[in-house]
Amino acid sequence: MKSVIEHTLDIITRTRGEVLGHKEPTGETLFMVWGYPTAFFLLLEFAALMLLHQNWCTWIWLGIPLVGAPLMIYYLRKDDDHTHCRTIEANVILQMWMFLGFISCLGGFLMGCADVFEICYCTFQGLLVSMGCFVTGVILRFRPKTLCGFIGAILSFAALFFQGEHWPWQLFVAAVVAIITLIIPGHLFRRYVRITFRKNS
Amino acid sequence: MSNFKFPPINSLLHSELRLKIVVALDSLQSADFMYLCQITDSTRGNLSTQITTLMDAGYIDVTKSGLGRFSRTTCSITSKGREALRNYEDGLRKIFSQEVPAQEEQKMINP
Numbered sequence: 001m002k003s004v005i006e007h008t009l010d011i012i013t014r015t016r017g018e019v020l021g022h023k024e025p026t027g028e029t030l031f032m033v034w035g036y037p038t039a040f041f042l043l044l045e046f047a048a049l050m051l052l053h054q055n056w057c058t059w060i061w062l063g064i065p066l067v068g069a070p071l072m073i074y075y076l077r078k079d080d081d082h083t084h085c086r087t088i089e090a091n092v093i094l095q096m097w098m099f100l101g102f103i104s105c106l107g108g109f110l111m112g113c114a115d116v117f118e119i120c121y122c123t124f125q126g127l128l129v130s131m132g133c134f135v136t137g138v139i140l141r142f143r144p145k146t147l148c149g150f151i152g153a154i155l156s157f158a159a160l161f162f163q164g165e166h167w168p169w170q171l172f173v174a175a176v177v178a179i180i181t182l183i184i185p186g187h188l189f190r191r192y193v194r195i196t197f198r199k200n201s
Numbered sequence: 202m203s204n205f206k207f208p209p210i211n212s213l214l215h216s217e218l219r220l221k222i223v224v225a226l227d228s229l230q231s232a233d234f235m236y237l238c239q240i241t242d243s244t245r246g247n248l249s250t251q252i253t254t255l256m257d258a259g260y261i262d263v264t265k266s267g268l269g270r271f272s273r274t275t276c277s278i279t280s281k282g283r284e285a286l287r288n289y290e291d292g293l294r295k296i297f298s299q300e301v302p303a304q305e306e307q308k309m310i311n312p
Contacts, residue, residue, distance in 0.1 A: 005297045011217060012290060015224040018240060084236035091230040 029075045030097070031133075031189065035182025037067040042175035049168040058112055065105050093136050100132045120163075122170035126156030126177040133181040142192065145185040152181035211289045213258055218243055219251050223286050226261060226278040234274040252276060260285055 045060035076094075080086060104125050111121050134149025136142075155177050162169035214220050221241040226232060232240075238248055252274075255261045260282030264275045278286075 002297060005293050008215075008220070009290075009293055009297065011220060012224050015221045015240065016228055019225050019228040080233070084239075085232035086230045088228075088230045 029079070029186070029190065030072060030094075031182045031186030033071045033075050034064075034068045034097075034101070035178055035186055037064050037071075038178040038182060039175045041067075042171045042178065046168050046171040046175065049171070061108055065101070068101075089139050093139055096135060097132055100128050104128050120160050120170060122159040122174040123156050126159060126174055126181075127153055129177060129181050130156055133185060137185070140189075142185075142189055144188045148181050148185040148188075152177045155180065210292050211285055213254070213260070214285060214289045216251070218247065219255055220289075222248075222251060222255060222276075223260060223278065223282055226276055227283060227286055229277075231275050231277040233276070237276065255282070258282075 041061055041063040044063075045057060048054070048057040048060060107121060107124065130149045130152035132149070133152060134146055137145030137147070137149055155173065159170040159173040162173070214223060218241055222237055225237060225240050234245075234248070234252075237252070238245060241248060243251075252261065252263060256263050259279060262277050262279055264277075265272060266275065267273050
């Protein structure tokens with residue numbers, strides 16, 4: 001009887017080990033999917049404001065969710081097709097980024113409606129993104145991501161130095177933060193996943 | 202008369218394939234049919250039957266997406282299923298750690 005129980009407990013341990021051992025981190029493309037549109041549209045908004053000085057230019061950032069969201073849905077489906085499963089960590093990270101993205105967009109929208117660009121919103125936004133990058137790095141145990149999040153958070157405070165009529169430079173700082181916290185760790189993580197998990201496939 | 206008490210064992214989970222499905226889903230947020238097929242090393246027909254049994258018991262949730270050839274079946278464990286697995290595992294460990302009298306052991310094997 002004990003050998004039957006031992007066998008059953010062994011099945012549980014073995015299956016658990018097999019599942020946990022073959023877990024490939026997903027969502028490495030999501031960082032770039034959001035990173036490139038963020039950097040592009042923020043730099044475009046910065047350039048437009050510097051050259052045209054028109055109020056409508058402050059809405060160019062809306063291109064970020066308009067381009068990022070459909071791309072994210074597409075790549076999430078692609079990731080699921082590739083791995084055939086979603087880990088608990090991946091789900092936590094996804095939900096955290098959805099929350100941060102929503103808060104970030106809502107804040108930007110309200111700022112635009114209230115026409116209060118003197119407030120250092122880019123610092124706040126940069127801190128949100130950096131925090132997301134830092135926490136993602138901690139969850140995935142990927143140190144470069146944690147480090148990029150830390151650097152991004154410190155750099156976000158640089159936006160505080162651009163007040164009054166120089167406020168468009170905050171957008172430039174936010175674009176640099178996006179490159180550091182989204183694009184660079186995205187590429188590093190993709191390389192890490194390819195080398196570690198897909199070298200034999 | 203011995204004081205040995207045999208903890209109730211969930212008969213639904215006391216099948217190798219069903220147990221593997223529930224354990225795999227317990228470690229993941231969700232998994233599709235292909236993944237479960239691979240991890241349990243079972244045939245599609247058998248896996249499908251066991252998934253239906255577990256779904257009817259309320260241990261797992263099954264979502265179907267897509268159409269025709271490209272349809273995809275995604276499974277995830279429910280809180281009821283998670284609790285059942287904990288109880289099952291605890292029960293087995295209890296029995297394993299206890300000294301089972303020969304008479305009771307015989308009863309368990311041939312009830």
